[in-house]
Amino acid sequence: MGFVSRGFKGKRRDVASSSRVPPGQHVVDDFPVLSAGPTPRVSIADWTFSIVGEIDDPKRWTWDEFRKLPSETFTVDIHCVTKWTKLDTRWAGVSLDTILDEVETAGEYAVAYSDGGYTTNLPLDDLTGGKAWIAFEYDGRPLDPEHGGPARLLVPHLYLWKSAKWVRGISLQTEDEPGFWESNGYHLRGDPWREQRYWGD
C-alpha cells in the first residue's frame, strides 16, 4: 500500500454506476461549462459545416442542408478532463458516418475547427464506426450557445475537449496535428479509460 491521506474517507458512489466512471473521475448532476474564451454567437443563416483538407471535392452544408441529413438521438456518458463525468446525457445529432459516407480521403487524421478559432485533433478512426456525431440538441432542446450551439462535435469515448463546441468543419489530414489544448499540455488522444489527460500520460 502506498500513500494514504490521513483522515480521508471519501464519498463512495453507488456500485451500479461505478463501472461507468473512468479512473480519477467523479459523477456530477449538473452540466459544467468549460471554454478558453468568450462564447461565439453565430446565426443559423451564416452557419455552414465543411469537410476540407485531404479531399478532392470539399463538401459544405448550410444549416438547412445539414438538418435534412438523417439524424439520430442517442444517450451517452461524457467525461471532462477536469474530472467530472455526467451519465446518461441525451443528444440528437448527425452521425459522422453519415457525413463522411461518400468521402474519399488518403487522410487518417482529422482536425475539427470551430468558431472562435478552437481546434482539436483526432484519428479518423475515432470519428467513424458509430462513435461520433455533430450534435444539435441536448435533452430535447436546441443546444445552448454555452454548450456549443448551434452544433458541436460529440465524441463521448474521448475526454470532452475533443468534442469541439461551435464546430464548423473538419479538415482531413495525412498527419496527426495537435489542436488547441493538445498544444497546451493535454494528451494527443485523450482516452479517459486510460486516463490520458496530459502529455506523457
Add this chain to the structure above:
Amino acid sequence: MARAAVLGRLTWQLGEVAEIVRETPRVSSLVLQVPDWPGHLAGQHVDIRLTAEDGYQAERSYSIASAPEDSRVILTVERLEDGEVSPYLVGEVRAGDQVELRGPIGGYFVWEAGDARPLLLVAGGSGIVPLMAMIRHHAAAGATAPVRLLYSSRSIEDVIYMDELATLSATGMGLKVSHTLTRFQPPGWEGYARRIDGEMMAEVAWPRKDSPAVFICGPTSFVEAAAGLLVESGYDASWIKTERFGATGG
C-alpha cells in the same frame, strides 16, 4: 505560448503542508513545500489526489495562488459543503500533513511578466485564485504593465486576499483594485454594490484602444456575463482568456 513548464511527464509527488492560512470562513490557503517542484507559471493549476485507507481515491484540480517566484506552492481552496475533496482540504488537513499532487497543468490561461499590454483581471468569488498568482507575479517581477482588477464577492467577509490586495495597490506598482459586493455591503461601503454590468465594466476596464490582455475566472454565469460585456464593448475575443467552474469542484 507557454509550453515549457508542462513538457515533461507529470508524475505524482508528495508535498508537505507547511502552513494553513484561513482566508475567509469558507476559504483556506494550503502552503505546500514540494521538494521536486519544477516551477510553474501564473494561472496554472495542479491535480490533487486523495487516497483513503482502503485505496479509494478522489482527484480534483485546484489553481495555484503563489507567484512563480515563490518556492512554495500555495493552493487556495473554497470549501463546498457537499463536496468530497474540498471539505477535507479545508477542515481536516493540518500543518505537517502530506498531500499528493501533480502539476503544473495548463499552458493557456497564463500570464507572464514580459507581456507589456495593460492587464485586466476579472474575478468572481474564488475565481480570484489564479488571478492572484498573476498579481503576485506582477509584483515579484517588478512588471511594468498596468493592472486593473475587478473583483466580485458576495460580502466583505467573502473577499479573499483583502489585505494583500490593499497593500499591493498602495505600493504604486500599477495595480488598481475595484471591488463589488453583490449581496451585503458594510456600512459606509464605497465600492460597487451590484452584479457586474456594462456601466461598471466601462468604468473599470481599459479602453478598447489599449488592446489589453484579459483574464476572467469565476462561476460560469459570471464568466459568460463578463466576457459578453467586454466583447459587446468592442474588445477582440482573442484578447480574452477565460476559466470557468461550475458547482462541481467538490
